[in-house]
Amino acid sequence: MATGTKSSEVLENLRMELRRGCLIVAVLAQLRSEQYGYTLRKALANDGLAIDEGTLYPLLRRLETQGLLVSQWREEDKRNKRFYRLSGEGESILKQLLAEWESINASLNKILQEA
Amino acid sequence: MSKTSSRDSSSSRNSTELLDRYLQAVRFWLPKAQQQDIIAELSEDLHSQIEEKETALGRSLNEAEIEAILKQRGRPVLVANRYLPQRSLIGPVLFPIYCFVMKVVALCYLVPWVLVWIGMMSLSSSYRAQHASSGWFAAIVSGWSALWLTAFLALGTVTIVFSVLEYLETQSGFLENWNPRKLPPVRDPHQIPRSGSVVELVANVVFEIWWIGNMSTRVLLNRPEIRIVLSPVWRYFFWSFLLLALVNAALAGVNFARPYWTVLRASFRLVTDCTAAALFCWMVKAALIAEITGANISAARTVEITNVINLAMARAFPILLVAGVVILLVDAYRIFRVKNAAPAQLKGQVPAAVL
Numbered sequence: 001m002a003t004g005t006k007s008s009e010v011l012e013n014l015r016m017e018l019r020r021g022c023l024i025v026a027v028l029a030q031l032r033s034e035q036y037g038y039t040l041r042k043a044l045a046n047d048g049l050a051i052d053e054g055t056l057y058p059l060l061r062r063l064e065t066q067g068l069l070v071s072q073w074r075e076e077d078k079r080n081k082r083f084y085r086l087s088g089e090g091e092s093i094l095k096q097l098l099a100e101w102e103s104i105n106a107s108l109n110k111i112l113q114e115a
Numbered sequence: 116m117s118k119t120s121s122r123d124s125s126s127s128r129n130s131t132e133l134l135d136r137y138l139q140a141v142r143f144w145l146p147k148a149q150q151q152d153i154i155a156e157l158s159e160d161l162h163s164q165i166e167e168k169e170t171a172l173g174r175s176l177n178e179a180e181i182e183a184i185l186k187q188r189g190r191p192v193l194v195a196n197r198y199l200p201q202r203s204l205i206g207p208v209l210f211p212i213y214c215f216v217m218k219v220v221a222l223c224y225l226v227p228w229v230l231v232w233i234g235m236m237s238l239s240s241s242y243r244a245q246h247a248s249s250g251w252f253a254a255i256v257s258g259w260s261a262l263w264l265t266a267f268l269a270l271g272t273v274t275i276v277f278s279v280l281e282y283l284e285t286q287s288g289f290l291e292n293w294n295p296r297k298l299p300p301v302r303d304p305h306q307i308p309r310s311g312s313v314v315e316l317v318a319n320v321v322f323e324i325w326w327i328g329n330m331s332t333r334v335l336l337n338r339p340e341i342r343i344v345l346s347p348v349w350r351y352f353f354w355s356f357l358l359l360a361l362v363n364a365a366l367a368g369v370n371f372a373r374p375y376w377t378v379l380r381a382s383f384r385l386v387t388d389c390t391a392a393a394l395f396c397w398m399v400k401a402a403l404i405a406e407i408t409g410a411n412i413s414a415a416r417t418v419e420i421t422n423v424i425n426l427a428m429a430r431a432f433p434i435l436l437v438a439g440v441v442i443l444l445v446d447a448y449r450i451f452r453v454k455n456a457a458p459a460q461l462k463g464q465v466p467a468a469v470l
Binding site: 054079 | 153155156157159160162163164188189193194197198
């Protein structure tokens with residue numbers, strides 16, 4: 001029982017590590033079209049990449065500080081919302097990240113076929 | 116109807132208040148410059164979630180449902196912490212070194228402190244009378260309070276030093292500059308450094324010459340102004356320490372020629388250390404000073420001085436005993452280690468070698 005719990009913990013930690021990098025790529029890709037936090041979260045969840053708000057908002061702020069996103073406060077449905085979209089630099093970085101991801105994917109597929 | 120409406124309005128007011136309280140608690144932990152921005156966005160997100168749920172249910176959420184949403188978001192301090200840059204008093208680069216230093220401090224400072232305290236309490240009647248006069252429980256409490264203070268100061272100082280190092284490391288990255296060539300050579304725990312054997316050999320020979328030249332008689336000092344005479348038991352100590360020094364010099368010579376520990380030599384070292392510890396313990400308890408005479412000192416005064424010196428030496432007994440036990444444990448561990456070493460570890464040794 002304890003071994004089962006431990007192995008599921010290990011799996012969960014590894015899964016989180018695997019997802020962490022992918023989530024950044026997914027957020028950048030989603031923000032090719034402007035969205036605010038809540039709709040972005042829903043969109044990611046609908047596409048199978050659920051992300052909790054405690055992770056998403058700090059990530060958005062970090063990406064904005066790094067110059068990959070730009071944001072703007074705007075009123076919509078009588079409420080002020082912060083809209084994010086990819087910056088010029090963000091687009092270039094996203095392109096490179098996608099190329100890197102494809103390269104990793106291809107290498108992994110090759111290794112799995114060899115095994 | 117009006118009752119239901121009044122209850123709904125009160126529940127909605129409570130829900131809003133709960134939300135505001137939550138946002139206020141998160142705001143408290145945020146840096147001032149970002150408070151407004153982060154709280155506005157968090158508030159908007161929470162309102163969007165509540166609104167979506169209300170649309171799905173076709174009614175306003177009650178206080179319990181709002182509470183569930185806030186609980187799912189997490190404790191305010193944790194929510195705020197996610198917006199802050201990752202900080203640590205001692206970071207992952209220095210942390211293993213910090214742990215190592217803490218262990219060294221505990222082993223070399225606190226453990227001997229405890230052992231000496233136990234030794235003094237068990238073996239020194241004057242120390243016990245001084246500290247356990249109001250009972251053993253009070254003595255233990257007072258001992259442990261002193262230990263906690265010592266531990267707090269020692270470990271606290273290490274922590275402060277490392278937090279300063281961490282700060283300097285983040286500013287200058289001095290730990291990035293390292294050279295593999297400067298790493299220490301591979302250590303073989305069974306090897307006896309030849310330099311150590313040479314030092315031991317020379318020290319023992321120098322000691323023997325000095326010992327024979329100066330300590331062979333009972334008269335320790337013989338000047339016109341003062342004369343110190345040791346008790347007759349001194350001759351046992353003289354010959355015993357001389358013999359011990361000769362044996363140690365011989366062992367150092369063998370260790371130089373064959374610089375790897377064997378069970379026999381490690382056992383020999385245990386025996387010599389055991390003998391030295393016993394001799395020292397006996398010596399401090401033996402009232403070694405027999406007589407002191409001085410030109411301008413009265414007989415009563417010299418007796419008093421003699422007694423004070425002998426008593427002071429006797430008081431060192433618990434400390435010597437504890438030190439002796441520690442040395443013997445180290446020697447015993449060496450025998451255990453050599454006995455259980457894998458053959459590959461004992462490289463350079465002739466398997467059939469006796470010494």
